[in-house]
Amino acid sequence: xxxxxxxxxxxxxxxxxxxxxxxxxxxxxxxxxxxxxxxxxxxxxxxxxxxxxxxxxxxxxxxxxxxxxxxxxxxxxxxxxxxxxxxxxxxxxxxxxxxxxxxxxxxxxxxxxxxxxxxxxxxxxxxxxxxxxxxxxxxxxxxxxxxxxxxxxxxxxxxxxxxxxxxxxxxxxxxxxxxxxxxxxxxxxxxxxxxxxxxxxxxxxxxxxxxxxxxxxxxxxxxxx
Ligand code: APR
Numbered sequence: 711x712x713x714x715x716x717x718x719x720x721x722x723x724x725x726x727x728x729x730x731x732x733x734x735x736x737x738x739x740x741x742x743x744x745x746x747x748x749x750x751x752x753x754x755x756x757x758x759x760x761x762x763x764x765x766x767x768x769x770x771x772x773x774x775x776x777x778x779x780x781x782x783x784x785x786x787x788x789x790x791x792x793x794x795x796x797x798x799x800x801x802x803x804x805x806x807x808x809x810x811x812x813x814x815x816x817x818x819x820x821x822x823x824x825x826x827x828x829x830x831x832x833x834x835x836x837x838x839x840x841x842x843x844x845x846x847x848x849x850x851x852x853x854x855x856x857x858x859x860x861x862x863x864x865x866x867x868x869x870x871x872x873x874x875x876x877x878x879x880x881x882x883x884x885x886x887x888x889x890x891x892x893x894x895x896x897x898x899x900x901x902x903x904x905x906x907x908x909x910x911x912x913x914x915x916x917x918x919x920x921x922x923x924x925x926x927x928x929x930x931x932x933x934x935x
Contacts, residue, residue: 711933712796712872712873712899712933713795713796713797713872714796714797714798714867714870714871714872714873715791715796715797715798715799715871715872715873715874715875715933716798716799716801716864716867716868716871716873716874716875716889716893717784717798717799717800717801717874717875717876717877718801718802718803718874718875718876718877718879718886718889719784719800719801719802719803719804719809719876719877719878719879720802720803720804720876720877720878720879720880720886721803721804721878721879722877722878722879722880722904722905722922723778723780723781723784723802723804723808723877723878723922723926724775724778724781724804724806724808724878725878725905725922726778726779726780726921726922726923727775727776727777727778727781727806727808728770728774728775729767729770729771729775729804729806729808731878731880732880733880733882734880742763744854745854746759747759747760747763748760748851748853748854749853749854749855750853750855750856751855752853753845753848753853757844757845758843760848760849761841761842761843761844761849764824764842764849764851765841765842767805767824768824768825768838768839768841768849769841771806771807771824771825772825772839775806775808776808776811777808777809777811777812778808778922778923779922779923779924779926779927780877780878780922780923780926780927781808781809781811781812781814782812782813783926783927783930784800784809784812784814784926784930785809785812785813785814785815786813787930787933787934788800788814788815788816789813790934791933791934792816797867797870797871798816799816799817799818799863799864799867799871800814800816800817800818801817801818801820801864801867801886801889802817802818802819802820802821803820803821803879803883803886804819804821805819805821805822805823805824805851806824807823807824807825818859818860818863818864819859820852820858820859820860820861820864820886821851821852821858821859822849822850822851822852822859823850823851824849824850824851825837825838825839826838826849826850827842827847827848827849827850828847828848828849828850829846829847830845830846830847830848831846835850838850858885858886861885864889865892868889868892868893868896868898869892869896870896871893871896871898872897872898872899873898873899873900873901873933874889874890874893874898874899874900874901875900875901875902875903875929875930876889876890876900876901876902876903876904876910876914877902877903877904877922877926878903878904878905878922879904879908879910880908880909880910881908881909881910881911881913882909887910890902890910890913890914891913894913894915899915899916900913900914900915900916901914901915901916901917901918901929902914902916902917902918903917903918903920903922903925903926903929904917904918904919905919905920905921905922906919907919
């Protein structure tokens with residue numbers, strides 16, 4: 711059985727908590743140009759537009775979203791797997807805090823966190839549950855053109871893992887979309903769990919199709935037996 715597991719999650723894991731995904735019908739980027747709200751240039755050009763986009767998402771997260779069965783199962787899986795001596799790392803592209811609230815501990819938010827703000831002059835990071843205005847504090851979010859967080863740690867974990875699982879991510883955004891190739895190159899087994907076949911499906915050894923709230927437990931449960 712597997713000893714070292716890395717799991718990557720994307721917007722699909724939070725979709726059933728009511729948080730929109732980015733691509734596809736009704737997605738966050740539909741009707742919204744990425745360059746207008748999710749780049750450093752956009753923040754320089756029109757900080758209020760950018761702040762308002764993230765203010766609305768932050769409010770939605772705090773007022774309406776709860777961890778779903780997939781977040782909860784991942785946290786429970788981690789607890790039981792690590793208790794038995796396994797190595798586990800959950801890497802999320804999501805900026806929501808639903809994995810945190812579900813109880814995940816070995817967790818990296820590679821694209822930042824909506825509930826944190828970063829000072830644009832000192833780089834200091836603080837908790838943020840309120841709306842932001844102006845340019846002194848920006849959302850602690852990795853925008854397009856910026857380098858994702860903790861990449862060294864992530865690459866090290868993928869290089870030595872024996873199972874890599876990607877859940878609810880379309881495989882369009884690098885470097886996360888390239889993790890599966892790295893895992894393959896070091897001989898780990900690779901599995902994709904997604905609502906539908908994605909752009910990246912053919913790059914995985916195995917595919918589990920279905921909503922994350924059902925398919926995550928369905929697949930991971932077998933590894934605990
Ligand atoms: N269960 C499982 N998968 C789902 C579900 C669900 N209930 N609902 C949607 N999905 C799948 C979609 O089929 C799609 O493949 O989740 C994926 C979501 O893809 P994207 O919207 O592209 O989200 P993600 O891959 O996380 O985007 C990566 O892009 O815009 C940036 O920084 C942003 O972190 C984000 C990155």
